[in-house]
Amino acid sequence: MGLAWKEMLRRRGRFLSVGIALLLINLLVLFLVSQLTGLDEGQTGAIRALDSDLLTFDAGVDQSLFRSSIPVSDVQEAEAVEGVAAVGPVGILFGTGRTEAEVVPDELFDMSVFGYEPGSPGEPAGLVEGRLPRAGETGVGTIDETVKSDGVEIGDTVYFAESDRPIEIVGFVDDSTFQLQPTLWVELGTWQELLAVVRPERVGSEPTANVLAVDVDPGADPSEVAREVDSSLPGTETVTVDDAIAALPGLSEQRQTFFTIIGMTYLAAAIVVTLFFALITLEKAEQIGILKAIGARTRSLAGSVLVQGLLLAIPAFLGAAAVTVLIGATLPPELPFAIDTGAWLTVGIVTVSVAVIGALLSFRRISRIDPANAIGGTGD
Amino acid sequence: MTDQASDLQEAGGQPESQDNETAATEPGVPEAAEKSGVSGKEVVLARDVSKVYGSGHAATTALRDASVHLHEGEFMALLGPSGSGKTTLLSILGALLTPTSGEVTVSGTDITELTSKEQSRFRANRIGFVFQNFNLVPFLTATENMLIAAQFASVPKRQAQDRADRLLEELGLSELRNQIPSQLSGGERQRVAIGRALMNDPDAILVDEPTANLDTKLGTAVVELLAREIKGRGKAGIMVTHDVRMVEFTDRTVEILDGVVCC
Ligand SMILES: Nc1ncnc2c1ncn2[C@@H]1O[C@H](COP(=O)(O)OP(=O)(O)O)[C@@H](O)[C@H]1O
Numbered sequence: 001m002g003l004a005w006k007e008m009l010r011r012r013g014r015f016l017s018v019g020i021a022l023l024l025i026n027l028l029v030l031f032l033v034s035q036l037t038g039l040d041e042g043q044t045g046a047i048r049a050l051d052s053d054l055l056t057f058d059a060g061v062d063q064s065l066f067r068s069s070i071p072v073s074d075v076q077e078a079e080a081v082e083g084v085a086a087v088g089p090v091g092i093l094f095g096t097g098r099t100e101a102e103v104v105p106d107e108l109f110d111m112s113v114f115g116y117e118p119g120s121p122g123e124p125a126g127l128v129e130g131r132l133p134r135a136g137e138t139g140v141g142t143i144d145e146t147v148k149s150d151g152v153e154i155g156d157t158v159y160f161a162e163s164d165r166p167i168e169i170v171g172f173v174d175d176s177t178f179q180l181q182p183t184l185w186v187e188l189g190t191w192q193e194l195l196a197v198v199r200p201e202r203v204g205s206e207p208t209a210n211v212l213a214v215d216v217d218p219g220a221d222p223s224e225v226a227r228e229v230d231s232s233l234p235g236t237e238t239v240t241v242d243d244a245i246a247a248l249p250g251l252s253e254q255r256q257t258f259f260t261i262i263g264m265t266y267l268a269a270a271i272v273v274t275l276f277f278a279l280i281t282l283e284k285a286e287q288i289g290i291l292k293a294i295g296a297r298t299r300s301l302a303g304s305v306l307v308q309g310l311l312l313a314i315p316a317f318l319g320a321a322a323v324t325v326l327i328g329a330t331l332p333p334e335l336p337f338a339i340d341t342g343a344w345l346t347v348g349i350v351t352v353s354v355a356v357i358g359a360l361l362s363f364r365r366i367s368r369i370d371p372a373n374a375i376g377g378t379g380d
Numbered sequence: 381m382t383d384q385a386s387d388l389q390e391a392g393g394q395p396e397s398q399d400n401e402t403a404a405t406e407p408g409v410p411e412a413a414e415k416s417g418v419s420g421k422e423v424v425l426a427r428d429v430s431k432v433y434g435s436g437h438a439a440t441t442a443l444r445d446a447s448v449h450l451h452e453g454e455f456m457a458l459l460g461p462s463g464s465g466k467t468t469l470l471s472i473l474g475a476l477l478t479p480t481s482g483e484v485t486v487s488g489t490d491i492t493e494l495t496s497k498e499q500s501r502f503r504a505n506r507i508g509f510v511f512q513n514f515n516l517v518p519f520l521t522a523t524e525n526m527l528i529a530a531q532f533a534s535v536p537k538r539q540a541q542d543r544a545d546r547l548l549e550e551l552g553l554s555e556l557r558n559q560i561p562s563q564l565s566g567g568e569r570q571r572v573a574i575g576r577a578l579m580n581d582p583d584a585i586l587v588d589e590p591t592a593n594l595d596t597k598l599g600t601a602v603v604e605l606l607a608r609e610i611k612g613r614g615k616a617g618i619m620v621t622h623d624v625r626m627v628e629f630t631d632r633t634v635e636i637l638d639g640v641v642c643c
């Protein structure tokens with residue numbers, strides 16, 4: 001093992017260049033992974049903030065949060081279903097927000113409004129400052145903290161789309177953006193008022209929401225309960241929150257695109273490592289023959305290569321991780337970037353595996369080198 | 381592992397620790413010189429050794445019923461034209477190759493029946509090699525190049541270091557101990573290689589064309605040194621050479637032609 005380390009130390013140039021190549025590849029992968037995580041989180045934050053187990057959609061809208069419409073009265077029926085703990089209506093509107101009463105096109109920002117019943121499923125998790133609207137308290141809202149960078153503070157007033165209904169900000173929640181836009185959380189009454197202005201065609205004889213947020217009893221099987229809800233409430237489609245997220249338009253395509261790029265990057269990493277070890281093994285064939293002749297075991301020579309692979313991969317990954325964290329800290333907050341420890345760990349494991357496989361591929365070559373060739377030179 | 385170790389012992393091999401004891405307590409050249417001379421006990425014994433490479437039409441008989449014997453402190457030259465089987469014979473005596481038939485014992489160990497694992501253990505502990513080319517590990521210093529031999533034979537670090545220090549001094553390499561091969565001359569490199577070959581106090585020293593890459597003066601010095609070390613330490617030494625001038629430093633010469641050992 002000492003031999004492996006000494007070789008790396010004394011032939012710094014070659015090992016360092018491969019190490020740096022691996023580090024850069026890792027940097028690229030970690031950056032991509034973090035961007036994907038950031039994009040994913042930015043698109044799904046509000047859905048995850050609902051903090052419920054199931055979402056009930058209007059059947060036949062293909063789980064579109066935007067097109068789904070469900071009578072608020074369905075809440076009682078859904079609550080009666082076996083295995084359901086609690087149900088809350090959730091209304092959703094997409095549009096623009098503004099902080100001035102009059103509409104100044106340059107001052108608009110994209111914003112969604114989620115209406116919910118305080119105290120019921122659908123109330124956002126992740127309050128970081130201030131408070132949430134209380135039951136029946138109209139004209140107040142809690143907003144995603146990303147608007148802080150636009151200068152919005154507690155006590156400010158925001159307006160939604162063309163509505164002139166002032167809504168006072170009483171708190172901030174985190175990780176609750178939807179389609180990368182901040183979400184304003186209001187109680188359902190306020191939301192109905194906005195709906196009447198923005199989508200008057202949706203206002204019928206009875207109040208509606210877009211979906212129902214359903215919590216299941218502890219220990220109940222969510223997909224089982226989802227089926228029960230759908231059979232009790234005709235014309236509904238109930239899915240788990242994870243499935244609803246996966247069905248968000250563009251999300252799975254986005255993930256696929258990123259995974260393809262990451263996969264290709266790893267392919268490059270695998271080729272770099274494998275070729276490197278193949279080349280240095282080839283170059284050292286003579287020397288390996290000599291070492292075998294004077295008693296080195298194939299296993300320990302192969303072990304050296306493995307150690308070198310690990311000594312390249314582990315620091316390359318750790319170095320890349322450190323650099324990615326630094327880059328992440330300097331990125332402007334609008335850029336989607338989030339660190340998911342689990343995903344990073346996977347990157348680390350894959351990097352190490354790639355190095356190990358690269359090293360393993362040179363084992364066969366090493367074991368084939370015949371120590372008898374060490375003697376006799378190039379023929380006399 | 382243990383199985384293999386005991387196999388080796390059964391086959392007549394010395395356990396390492398004993399080797400190391402010898403190495404550590406050996407009083408050096410002068411005393412060892414007393415036991416030199418052709419009257420010592422037989423170290424290398426090869427009888428009717430044949431080696432056939434390949435099979436069928438492609439079969440080449442590289443060695444035909446070759447017999448060689450060497451005593452402690454005896455230095456033998458192996459002379460023969462190219463392709464006559466010198467390397468093959470040396471490889472068989474050094475447990476690098478298994479003969480097709482025949483008997484080879486080194487200090488009582490029958491080496492024709494060893495597994496490849498046992499062969500490499502045997503080489504590490506009992507044989508010192510000096511090769512013609514690519515001899516040393518290029519990124520290791522003179523000392524380290526000698527120490528790896530001890531490492532392969534699992535000699536404890538301190539003990540190996542002591543022995544390396546003494547050998548470096550004897551071989552006049554003390555000043556050069558921390559130089560890497562590219563900083564050494566050809567003759568100095570061969571001296572380091574000789575030091576490495578002596579590291580584990582082997583029974584036999586096998587040398588292949590040690591002077592091929594050296595000028596006559598340096599070559600002579602290297603062979604002189606080899607002869608002194610081999611005879612002084614009571615090793616059995618075999619040197620393959622082309623160069624008839626080197627023969628004067630050896631005790632006797634064996635010639636080989638078309639795989640047949642004569643004289
Ligand atoms: N690995 C091998 N496979 C087939 N033939 C070999 C091999 N090694 C040596 N030979 C043949 O065996 C004969 C003896 O070779 P060698 O022992 O290398 O002779 P020398 O060292 O005297 O030149 C030659 O004819 C050579 O071609």
Ligand SMILES: [Mg+2]
Pocket residue numbers: 376377379380466467468
């Ligand atoms: Mg030869």
